[in-house]
Amino acid sequence: MHSYQREFLRFAIDAEVLRFGRFTLKSGRISPYFFNAGGFDSGAKLGKLAHFYAQAIIAGGLQADVLFGPAYKGIPLAAATAIALAHELGRDTPFAFNRKEAKDHGEGGELVGSPLRGDVLLIDDVITAGTSIRESAALLERAGARLAGVIIALDRQERGDGERSAVQEVGNRYGIPVQSIVTLDDLIQYVAHHNATAPGTLEALQRYRDEYGCASQPPSH
Numbered sequence: 530m531h532s533y534q535r536e537f538l539r540f541a542i543d544a545e546v547l548r549f550g551r552f553t554l555k556s557g558r559i560s561p562y563f564f565n566a567g568g569f570d571s572g573a574k575l576g577k578l579a580h581f582y583a584q585a586i587i588a589g590g591l592q593a594d595v596l597f598g599p600a601y602k603g604i605p606l607a608a609a610t611a612i613a614l615a616h617e618l619g620r621d622t623p624f625a626f627n628r629k630e631a632k633d634h635g636e637g638g639e640l641v642g643s644p645l646r647g648d649v650l651l652i653d654d655v656i657t658a659g660t661s662i663r664e665s666a667a668l669l670e671r672a673g674a675r676l677a678g679v680i681i682a683l684d685r686q687e688r689g690d691g692e693r694s695a696v697q698e699v700g701n702r703y704g705i706p707v708q709s710i711v712t713l714d715d716l717i718q719y720v721a722h723h724n725a726t727a728p729g730t731l732e733a734l735q736r737y738r739d740e741y742g743c744a745s746q747p748p749s750h
């Protein structure tokens with residue numbers, strides 16, 4: 530694990546974005562941990578988060594014409610990361626996001642921000658079963674753009690439809706790179722080596738990985 534990944538996990542745990550307990554996921558799975566990007570709830574925290582995304586985008590060599598953040602939590606991520614890319618790296622990248630309910634007055638429609646065109650880099654917080662990414666890929670296709678890559682904060686490394694992880698399935702299905710700042714393996718490694726969580730947390734994470742983890746975990750970046 531790189532030092533920026535350890536720093537990111539400490540940041541997410543301190544901000545209580547990464548919490549441990551009992552959580553029901555969109556997929557219906559009951560998870561002993563949850564990543565709630567909504568907890569990056571101040572200008573300083575969001576700015577720091579965007580810096581980690583920008584670092585991971587560079588580390589993964591990801592290029593795009595437009596950044597796209599799916600509603601809801603992807604919206605501030607796309608906006609903040611576009612600012613970080615412009616200020617820190619001099620890459621002024623257009624960004625866009627969608628509405629979950631299409632607007633029927635004013636400018637109307639489900640898309641906000643830059644027109645979606647060319648290669649689009651999708652930015653989100655987590656991938657669990659991959660539903661959200663598939664929905665976004667269909668939306669991009671309808672708009673005439675191409676999903677060219679995905680960047681997320683946490684790859685939960687869970688099985689999707691088959692034995693492979695949802696991240697691997699998304700990568701193979703669309704032939705695109707899927708980059709994360711950290712993975713569940715990184716989190717387990719971090720919890721094992723730092724006294725940052727309640728007793729029993731490590732074992733609960735390991736049991737969850739045994740139950741829902743993919744057959745072979747992708748390498749940690």
Ligand SMILES: O=P(O)(O)OC[C@H]1O[C@H](OP(=O)(O)OP(=O)(O)O)[C@H](O)[C@@H]1O
Nearest residue numbers: 555600601602655656657658659660661
């Ligand atoms: O890989 P998946 O199984 O789709 O799960 C991950 C998705 O679930 C959450 O979004 P959610 O749709 O719950 O909405 P929110 O952003 O409005 O919280 C999360 O932000 C991811 O987009």
Ligand SMILES: O=C(O)c1cc(=O)[nH]c(=O)[nH]1
Nearest residue numbers: 554555563564565655657
């Ligand atoms: O799978 C989900 O629904 C999910 C998991 C997680 O860690 N964070 C989140 O916002 N959603």
